[in-house]
Amino acid sequence: MTSSATSSAPAVTLADIQAAAQRIKGHAVRTPLIESPALNRVVGGRILVKPEMLQRTGSFKFRGAFNTVSQIPERLRPAGVVAFSSGNHAQGVAAAAAQLGMPSTILMPADAPAIKVESTRAWGAEIVFFDREKDDREALARKLAADKGAYVVPPFDHPHVIAGQGTIGLEIAEDVKALGVKPDAVVVPCGGGGLIAGTSTAIAGALPGVPVYAAEPAGFDDTIRSLKSGQREKAQPGAKSWCDALLAPMPGEITLAINRRTLAGGFAVTDDEVARAIALAFLHLKLVVEPGGAVALAAVLSGKIEARNRTIVVVCSGGNIDPGVFASALKRAELVNN
């Protein structure tokens, strides 16, 4: 094997994802594909939703966390795990650790949604807050882990995490085959890129020829721009978004290397488009979607990706949204008449 062949070997393979699927079986929820005739009428096509808000801890993050934590050797488990996260990864790691009888310490930004802080605590995690603007969260996590001898579970840029998230792609492939459908596209929310790196790897292996697109919040379209430039681009300076789950400052090294091979492109959506997606998911799907979890659905409902007379699979990646924010989203979408 030449050195160039070695360097181009993918960090995560279909076999890694199949192994992850065996590991999480019976621990993670096997989510279905959900379809609403009323939502289909809105776009004049067919939308198949992968509802990861129904996943344990209310987001897909449990998959990657459990796949990673369950591979920590027995002798290292008593020292526990450390993670840094705005919330969904925090809950995923805390729940995975709790299920394996391990302690967990989670670094969270001081402005994380209350619902995510409380839910993480409820899984028995110790919470340490940091300042999103001033502190270096990775350095803080490394120091905490060194002090405790604990294992750091990174939020996205790790092969085990990516392989765990990829199980979503395997399940999508199984379910569309059972429906006898070949989708025209799969659209996936993208923050650091772990979910879409895993999912697109699984789709490339199990549904070859089906294009996978990233959906990102406007201003945080770093993966879309990185795909174009060929190098890791940062989120736009000063950008703000209420998609708190998707505020990673730039793509991961491993995730971008995968996504450059596997993605067909991407779409950025505005906060208003996300609000409308949340409201239409409420109205027609009867599902609770958080802002970051709704970007792929927003890309379809806004027409950025054409759904007319086509079948589009959309990953809705989480539903951990504060009740007040949810009420505001319904209002913002002008569905609440008061």
Next chain:
Amino acid sequence: MTSSATSSAPAVTLADIQAAAQRIKGHAVRTPLIESPALNRVVGGRILVKPEMLQRTGSFKFRGAFNTVSQIPERLRPAGVVAFSSGNHAQGVAAAAAQLGMPSTILMPADAPAIKVESTRAWGAEIVFFDREKDDREALARKLAADKGAYVVPPFDHPHVIAGQGTIGLEIAEDVKALGVKPDAVVVPCGGGGLIAGTSTAIAGALPGVPVYAAEPAGFDDTIRSLKSGQREKAQPGAKSWCDALLAPMPGEITLAINRRTLAGGFAVTDDEVARAIALAFLHLKLVVEPGGAVALAAVLSGKIEARNRTIVVVCSGGNIDPGVFASALKRAELVNN
């Protein structure tokens, strides 16, 4: 067969429900059973939710409507169907008729939730409003039907309607068997009693020995009182409830005759208990439940039926709730801090 044996023959049998399941297959959504570890922790037991808000038209009513309308002979179909309903049955009938290429006319109370009126119109139905306090809706429906030569689809007191709703019980039985679980109880929302009559008949046949309980809004506990007295009792005079889907004035004749054989009892829940169930379903299940759809969940979460160390199947029967009402429910449950 003696005359007494004939009069005691049930109006709906397991075979009728199995036939209904064949009829609705491919038309209705095959809903899963959904479980949330976080919700399980709230009660210290296991809650398996049958999420009928994910059903076509956002409630279970499509099942009974389609089973009934699809049995109308071809030559009578052009005259269409008529139904009276506060909303969910309206949508179910309108959608079933639309799917079979038939016109539909729906009588709705003038105070029906806007979301239900609009959704019914969206299925192509003609809407005629009536006054819930003054008008005799059944007489109005019969007159409308006579004028058009149309078929009246009753909301609950009809064997075909009951058999259609009973498919929920068959699916529950299939899914708990697949999980390897025998539930300790099944709790089902009850208005006129069609959903629970069908579901309990299916459970008696497919999961013998598992008790089925009715959940009703306080003041509209007419089935609970009828089970005790042995005759059809009316809702309490002047009773008010925001469970708009469950305001039938008394049990049906056919439904009560079935429910007297099949039910183990029932529980009445308050509006506040319903608000908390809606909020906890939002928070932990990430599902949108309407007030009437949440009464069975409320009966479990309020402790009226014990869930500690037990497995309880709960039917959440619909999710057609106005955005403003939903926001109020979250606020009422003191989850919205403003």
